[in-house]
Amino acid sequence: MRYVAIGDSFTEGLGDELPDGTVRGWADLVAAGLAAANGGPVQYANLAIRGRLLEPIVTDQLDRALSLSPLPTMITLNGGGNDMMRAGTDLGRLVALTEGAVRRCADAGVRLVLLSGGDPSARLPFGATMRRRGSALTAATAELAARHGLDFIDVFSDVEIRREQYWSPDRLHLNSAGHRRVASLVLDGLGHPTEAHVVDPAPVGRRSLLAEARYYREFVVPWVHRRLRGRSSGDGRTAKYVDWVPVQAG
Template identity: 55%
Template sequence: MRFVAMGDSFTEGVGDELDGGAVRGWADLVAAGLASGLDESVDYANLAIRGRLIRPIVDEQLEPALALSPRPDVLAFNGGGNDMMRPGFDRDEIVRLTQRVVKRTEREGVKLLLQTGADPTDGLPRGEMLRSRVTVFTDMLTELEDTYEHVTFVNNYADEEMRRAGYWAPDRLHLNALGHRRVAARVLTALGVPTELPSLEADHQAPTGVLVEARYYATYVLPWIGRRLTRRSSGDGRSAKFADWVRIEPEAVEKA
């Protein structure tokens, strides 16, 4: 099995931080879960870079992913989330670029995994605007799965459980370790490795209050606005964490 992932911070694994500053995330967990569930080694690559808009993802990651040798069996693609948070959101461009990925993978005989991120809008400023944009995008991905035999679609956005604050990192935009594990379980099940969904305790409560909100805006919202105004990205200067195949062995899988 050869599994490659492309995308932005969601696929890179931001929010699931490891000791030393590296990130893990759902795609790493899927690679490990495939190795364990299939009881065989899995070759894994991850070309995702945080902060990327959908056009750079497709322009800069698609062909390198398909050019990996040997060719991938499964390519996971997620993009558009950063576009949806910007004023100049262009739905038609997102549709065109997603269709480009669909048709290229079909020509190459590579299975395509499409998915949405989970729904962060309860905790975000202008969350209703983002929700309306994602709903249209989700409908399009559902149609692609119905149309193309090689496409599998995982709708994490429809997972009501993951809207709870306990699945999200302090920035409220990226999933935390538990959130990434839940996404990985949904993806593994879709890929034929049935995996139990990890969940929060029913009585889990996130901290709330004026001081909590003030710290959140000062720590995350204002710096995000500053990057937009100066046209900087959190991914500037970064490269893919696994630009070529790495071998994942079944016996090396962490039992989290």
């Protein structure tokens, strides 16, 4: 098997940092899980870059994925989360971009698996708007996948992963536990029975005003500044695995 993951920070693995500072993430874990299921190493590439909008994912990243030699046997695609955080998001355009990727993979004979990201909206500023947009994109992507006979892994509707224990301090990216849960959902959805990862259900205490102020200062204000300057957290970054690397069973 030759597996390529394309997308943004969700697929890059942001929030699942290893001791050496590199990021792992659910896609890396899926590659290891596929190696275990297949009884041998999987060739793996991860072209995802944090901050990317859907259009460069389904053009630049998909171009690179389909130019790999030998050709991938499977690609996972998630995107649109960064688009959802911008004003004037056009859902129809996002669906059309995704459908274009579906057709390109079908023409190339490559299996495409679509994913929705987890739902972080409960603890985000303007969370109700984010959930409404995310729900609409998830429903449209599910319908698209059904129409084309594709696998669709619906992480957005997973209630368990909405709990605070699965998220990083920025409340927008999954932590290691969250990435482990997504990996288990993906492997199960691909036909490799996997028990979904669950963390301790201990209750979460209320946040103090000081903690909320610190959160806005450390995460929200820098994000707003980047938007005002037309910058992205992924500017100047390259993907972590731009060519095939062998992955053994985890």
